[in-house]
Amino acid sequence: MTLAKGPSPLSSSGPRSPGRNRQVADLLLEVRGLSVDYGFGEDAVHAVDDVSLTIRRGEVVGLAGESGSGKSTLAFAVTRLLRDPGVITGGEAVFYEWPEGSYRAADTGGIAAQPRAVDLLTDDREVVRAIRWSDIAVVFQSALHALNPVLRIGRLIDDVLKTHEKGMSRAQRKARAEELLELVGISADRLSSYPHELSGGMRQRVMIAVAVALNPSLLVMDEPTTALDVVIQREILESLMELREKLGFSVLFITHDLSLLIEIADTIAVMYAGRLVEKAPAKALFRAPRHPYTYGLTRSFPSLHGDKKTMTGIEGSPPDLRKVPSGCPFHPRCAWAMDICAKQDPPVLTLHDASGTREVLCWLQDGAHEIPPELNKVPPAAGSAAARPSMRGTT
Numbered sequence: 001m002t003l004a005k006g007p008s009p010l011s012s013s014g015p016r017s018p019g020r021n022r023q024v025a026d027l028l029l030e031v032r033g034l035s036v037d038y039g040f041g042e043d044a045v046h047a048v049d050d051v052s053l054t055i056r057r058g059e060v061v062g063l064a065g066e067s068g069s070g071k072s073t074l075a076f077a078v079t080r081l082l083r084d085p086g087v088i089t090g091g092e093a094v095f096y097e098w099p100e101g102s103y104r105a106a107d108t109g110g111i112a113a114q115p116r117a118v119d120l121l122t123d124d125r126e127v128v129r130a131i132r133w134s135d136i137a138v139v140f141q142s143a144l145h146a147l148n149p150v151l152r153i154g155r156l157i158d159d160v161l162k163t164h165e166k167g168m169s170r171a172q173r174k175a176r177a178e179e180l181l182e183l184v185g186i187s188a189d190r191l192s193s194y195p196h197e198l199s200g201g202m203r204q205r206v207m208i209a210v211a212v213a214l215n216p217s218l219l220v221m222d223e224p225t226t227a228l229d230v231v232i233q234r235e236i237l238e239s240l241m242e243l244r245e246k247l248g249f250s251v252l253f254i255t256h257d258l259s260l261l262i263e264i265a266d267t268i269a270v271m272y273a274g275r276l277v278e279k280a281p282a283k284a285l286f287r288a289p290r291h292p293y294t295y296g297l298t299r300s301f302p303s304l305h306g307d308k309k310t311m312t313g314i315e316g317s318p319p320d321l322r323k324v325p326s327g328c329p330f331h332p333r334c335a336w337a338m339d340i341c342a343k344q345d346p347p348v349l350t351l352h353d354a355s356g357t358r359e360v361l362c363w364l365q366d367g368a369h370e371i372p373p374e375l376n377k378v379p380p381a382a383g384s385a386a387a388r389p390s391m392r393g394t395t
């Protein structure tokens with residue numbers, strides 16, 4: 001049993017190399033003990049509570065949870081885009097900036113590349129801003145509102161390249177803009193279109209083209225396809241995964257739709273009432289959940305593949321985050337709640353099985369309690385075809 005509380009704060013004196021004993025391997029983003037409130041005092045909304053989450057190079061991490069569970073707040077906080085009255089009350093978010101050309105493991109040619117570690121929460125605002133442009137790209141839900149209606153698509157992409165790729169000539173920028181549009185499946189002659197001349201799906205593709213324009217190593221996507229119909233949504237996700245294979249970036253994909261994540265994610269993290277309640281390899285989490293809330297979520301969405309099951313949803317409503325229930329915040333809605341659940345915070349338990357390692361925030365999994373069969377299913381073994389995201393290749 002491991003308790004993942006109490007991160008050791010890094011100094012905030014600017015970018016630095018990771019300590020000699022620190023195993024960064026292929027880490028890209030390491031969030032530790034992050035807590036975010038909206039407002040102060042008794043009325044403060046505890047939107048994110050002691051969340052730890054890592055993203056590795058090339059990994060697709062899905063973040064799921066009901067509305068109001070803190071998913072967007074987490075994304076805003078780690079990209080330093082949190083606005084008033086949001087306040088970061090604890091934790092760190094370390095981004096590892098790897099030298100160019102070392103992005104894929106094969107590119108290092110056997111030489112161990114060393115990244116620069118930047119704390120996105122506390123390091124100099126200008127350093128973080130530069131990283132956010134060059135290394136981290138953010139795509140939010142409403143492309144229609146995000147695209148300036150009076151600018152043609154070509155001008156929009158050109159502005160990004162002009163600002164951040166100073167060495168590029170006008171002709172090079174045009175060629176790059178054409179290439180970017182075609183990368184996301186839009187004909188290059190659409191560069192002269194205005195946003196209102198494009199469908200919702202095309203606008204979202206343009207947003208993705210803008211996001212990958214500067215070759216980021218991390219794409220943060222917050223409900224990017226929610227407003228689109230299922231067919232278009234699927235086409236966009238397929239293009240996104242093809243792009244990921246080509247360019248090698250990592251993705252933090254936020255959605256309330258767990259079944260979508262099964263298609264694309266390597267790892268899924270589930271949030272409830274500001275806490276991260278389970279994190280596991282995607283298929284293992286979906287087929288063999290260990291947390292009662294994850295179990296409820298898996299029964300709230302039809303899967304596009306696999307066995308048919310009855311949709312039951314989760315009874316009750318999420319709590320008011322100004323007055324989070326004591327102990328486990330899920331206890332008022334949990335079918336398996338025990339006495340201890342209302343009294344003591346469950347620890348973060350690290351579990352190992354054939355699917356790999358997972359973390360669960362639940363008393364049932366501490367080894368001292370009987371685990372109900374619903375939360376004790378056999379997960380697909382790591383590396384097996386059954387463990388692979390459906391829309392992804394074998395890499």
Ligand SMILES: Nc1ncnc2c1ncn2[C@@H]1O[C@H](COP(=O)(O)OP(=O)(O)OP(=O)(O)O)[C@@H](O)[C@H]1O
Nearest residue numbers: 038045047066067068069070071072073085256321
């Ligand atoms: N500006 C704000 N001021 C006060 N409370 C806020 C603010 N923004 C969000 N909250 C609250 O913080 C909590 C987390 O909100 P957040 O938007 O991060 O959830 P979410 O998981 O992204 O939800 P959704 O799926 O609806 O997008 C909610 O209780 C929300 O009401």
Ligand code: SF4
Nearest residue numbers: 328331334341362363
């Ligand atoms: S800690 Fe208790 S209340 Fe919370 S999810 Fe586990 S069993 Fe249910």
Ligand SMILES: [Mg+2]
Nearest residue numbers: 071072073222
């Ligand atoms: Mg949100």
